[in-house]
Amino acid sequence: MSYPPIKITFLGTGTSSGVPMIGCGCEVCTSTNKKDKRLRSSILVQSATTTLVVDTTPDFRYQMLRADVKHLDAVIFTHPHKDHIAGLDDVRAYNYFSENPMEVYANVLTQEALKRDFYYAFAEKKYPGIPEINLITIDDTPFLVGDILVEPIMVHHLKMPVLGFRFGKFTYITDANGIDDTQKEKIKGSDVIVLNALRKEKHLSHFTLDEAVAMADELKIPQAYFTHISHQLGRHANVNASLPKNRQLAWDKLVLEF
Ligand SMILES: [Zn+2]
Ligand SMILES: [Zn+2]
Ligand SMILES: [Zn+2]
Numbered sequence: 505m506s507y508p509p510i511k512i513t514f515l516g517t518g519t520s521s522g523v524p525m526i527g528c529g530c531e532v533c534t535s536t537n538k539k540d541k542r543l544r545s546s547i548l549v550q551s552a553t554t555t556l557v558v559d560t561t562p563d564f565r566y567q568m569l570r571a572d573v574k575h576l577d578a579v580i581f582t583h584p585h586k587d588h589i590a591g592l593d594d595v596r597a598y599n600y601f602s603e604n605p606m607e608v609y610a611n612v613l614t615q616e617a618l619k620r621d622f623y624y625a626f627a628e629k630k631y632p633g634i635p636e637i638n639l640i641t642i643d644d645t646p647f648l649v650g651d652i653l654v655e656p657i658m659v660h661h662l663k664m665p666v667l668g669f670r671f672g673k674f675t676y677i678t679d680a681n682g683i684d685d686t687q688k689e690k691i692k693g694s695d696v697i698v699l700n701a702l703r704k705e706k707h708l709s710h711f712t713l714d715e716a717v718a719m720a721d722e723l724k725i726p727q728a729y730f731t732h733i734s735h736q737l738g739r740h741a742n743v744n745a746s747l748p749k750n751r752q753l754a755w756d757k758l759v760l761e762f
Contacts, residue, residue, distance in 0.1 A: 507672035508551040508651045514758040515567040518542030519734040520587035532735040539740040539755040544587045545732045554650025564591025578649045581610040583666040584617030596635045605636035657690050659683045662709035678732050701730035703737045717751050729754035
């Protein structure tokens with residue numbers, strides 16, 4: 505199957521608190537390296553005709569301004585945690601200019617949280633100026649957004665099912681600490697994988713750096729980038745120097761083309 509050329513932009517690569525974390529004076533949070541400034545984790549996926557975003561973080565508005573995203577066709581959600589959905593209200597700007605509701609792809613679990621957290625957007629009687637949302641239910645079945653084929657990959661975030669997404673030769677997985685064998689098959693053959701790597705110490709619901717490297721190795725993916733990074737992981741430059749060239753931390757504004 506042919507796949508359109510796509511461009512991936514990392515809008516954010518930080519864990520839920522972002523880096524720097526409010527009030528923290530550690531060596532990462534006080535670093536002057538721009539690559540140690542991480543907004544909450546999200547990517548932009550663009551073909552010549554279609555633009556979509558994976559997750560709307562608390563930084564969504566600023567991420568769209570920073571990446572100068574004038575038009576957005578769809579939002580695709582990974583899971584309902586706040587650091588992945590909090591920015592949804594700001595799709596209002598796209599509603600205003602497109603005069604259309606935003607297409608929002610989410611599984612049933614995420615939809616429950618959206619309807620709770622953004623109840624006013626789903627109310628019978630809506631007041632003016634609220635976000636207009638067209639919810640589209642997804643599971644692990646592939647779907648098309650414009651000319652971009654999206655292949656969901658179900659991963660585990662402790663007990664919560666989370667959707668990763670494969671776009672042609674690129675696979676994006678955030679907020680996971682386990683992947684079943686059937687889902688691993690969907691990832692194999694990717695040229696690049698993004699995996700979450702929170703920190704070096706063990707965590708309940710996120711891969712550690714070593715676990716993320718091991719997963720990329722096991723799946724034999726030529727290039728891996730790590731995201732959803734905590735200030736506890738260490739400075740970008742130091743951590744990357746300790747890793748092989750094909751296993752590296754991502755950074756905000758990193759662009760990949762396929
Ligand atoms: Zn998260
Ligand atoms: Zn810190
Ligand atoms: Zn999460």
